[in-house]
Amino acid sequence: MNIGAALKTRRGRIILLVVVLATVLLCGVGVFGGEELPVISLAAEDIPLPFSVPVFGNHIPNTLPSTWLTMIILILIALAYNRSLRKDGPPSRIRIAVEALAEVMLDFMENAVGEKARLFFPLVATFFLFIAVSNWCGILPGFGSVGVYAVHHGAPAEHVDDEHAEEVASTEHEEEGGHENLALVPFFRSANAHLSTTLALALISVAAAQYFGFRALGISYLDKYFNFRASSPKPDPATQKGLEGIISKMARGMEILINGIVGLLEIILEALKVLPFSFRLFGNIFAGEVLLFVVSYLFAFVFPLIFLGLELFVGLIQGLIFAMLTLVFFSIATTSHHGEEH
Amino acid sequence: MKTPNSSKWSDVAWVLTMGAQGGLMIALPVLIGLGIGFFLDKQFGTVPWISLVLTLIGAILGPIVLYRWVTSSVAPQAESRIKNKKRDEEMPE
Numbered sequence: 001m002n003i004g005a006a007l008k009t010r011r012g013r014i015i016l017l018v019v020v021l022a023t024v025l026l027c028g029v030g031v032f033g034g035e036e037l038p039v040i041s042l043a044a045e046d047i048p049l050p051f052s053v054p055v056f057g058n059h060i061p062n063t064l065p066s067t068w069l070t071m072i073i074l075i076l077i078a079l080a081y082n083r084s085l086r087k088d089g090p091p092s093r094i095r096i097a098v099e100a101l102a103e104v105m106l107d108f109m110e111n112a113v114g115e116k117a118r119l120f121f122p123l124v125a126t127f128f129l130f131i132a133v134s135n136w137c138g139i140l141p142g143f144g145s146v147g148v149y150a151v152h153h154g155a156p157a158e159h160v161d162d163e164h165a166e167e168v169a170s171t172e173h174e175e176e177g178g179h180e181n182l183a184l185v186p187f188f189r190s191a192n193a194h195l196s197t198t199l200a201l202a203l204i205s206v207a208a209a210q211y212f213g214f215r216a217l218g219i220s221y222l223d224k225y226f227n228f229r230a231s232s233p234k235p236d237p238a239t240q241k242g243l244e245g246i247i248s249k250m251a252r253g254m255e256i257l258i259n260g261i262v263g264l265l266e267i268i269l270e271a272l273k274v275l276p277f278s279f280r281l282f283g284n285i286f287a288g289e290v291l292l293f294v295v296s297y298l299f300a301f302v303f304p305l306i307f308l309g310l311e312l313f314v315g316l317i318q319g320l321i322f323a324m325l326t327l328v329f330f331s332i333a334t335t336s337h338h339g340e341e342h
Numbered sequence: 343m344k345t346p347n348s349s350k351w352s353d354v355a356w357v358l359t360m361g362a363q364g365g366l367m368i369a370l371p372v373l374i375g376l377g378i379g380f381f382l383d384k385q386f387g388t389v390p391w392i393s394l395v396l397t398l399i400g401a402i403l404g405p406i407v408l409y410r411w412v413t414s415s416v417a418p419q420a421e422s423r424i425k426n427k428k429r430d431e432e433m434p435e
Contacts, residue, residue: 111352276366324359
């Protein structure tokens, strides 16, 4: 849109004025128009089910349907691609699109880790696609807004002592107009806004790094964690006698001790990797959900658009960061201590 | 096939990733120490001693682990990236 050219004609100026006024009016109409701020719960809410399912019982967390939705989207695209592969003639649009995306991802990974990229590609690309698609699904209409009224496990009255429970329940009854302890439980909540999902992804990533490490280096991969060898040569009793011999033995012992401690640190580091991995993804996506909730509550029109755009960007970047980090860990795990690559 | 544009974006993503991971590596041990400490304090009724000790341990462990991570993983990777880039620039395909 060329605003400069539009301002030159009378008609253009009028249209621009109307658009600006309409936007301002829409913003004004929606301000504080929301009746009830949805309950923001850190944990995923439980959707009550009329029947019982194994593992979960008669309720499922509302991030589970979103995870299934993401899986269905990805599986359908994969099936469509698979079908287009078997067709003769010029490649179909879906085939070109999928191959272009895969090529961009592979190119990106080859730039990062070189030839090993092809070995890691299936897992890392799946991480990226799953996280990006599920984050983008999270801003679809209906996520966080369509649901049922049910007992909300995150509601504050749940944690009140028995003595005060009755009192609190009665005040809530008055305030919320009959929804005693009830809150809107949305059917869908962004899959990564559930710590269990991100924790599972992080655990898979760290476990796969160990697998690739063993695959590339064999049993010597364990040297990284249990290293009780010294790099200095063993003192020769013939040349180093007396105090000199004792000092060189002590130095060697010290080195072995330090190597052991470093190995212990490596184990702690490996275990700690899971936390930043899962917390970052969860934190970013959950914060995005809360931001969208609050902005949509305050301004019904126009303003949420800006934040929806921001969430699209954040969703992609988080997927990229997770995939890149996984790739880097895989690459480190398959590189031996002496810098020699396998 | 390596294109200069994707190489640039790969560098941007790499730096972003390392920053994101490193930042949390300092912060999380402190918070986790505080969380576990507070839980234990509540169990044993010793507020605030265990929290204090575990937070301190977290605060010490965070930078040590970050230093180990940077020296053992990030620095060699950065070096090899720079080396690869120089080699690509010298010998264009």
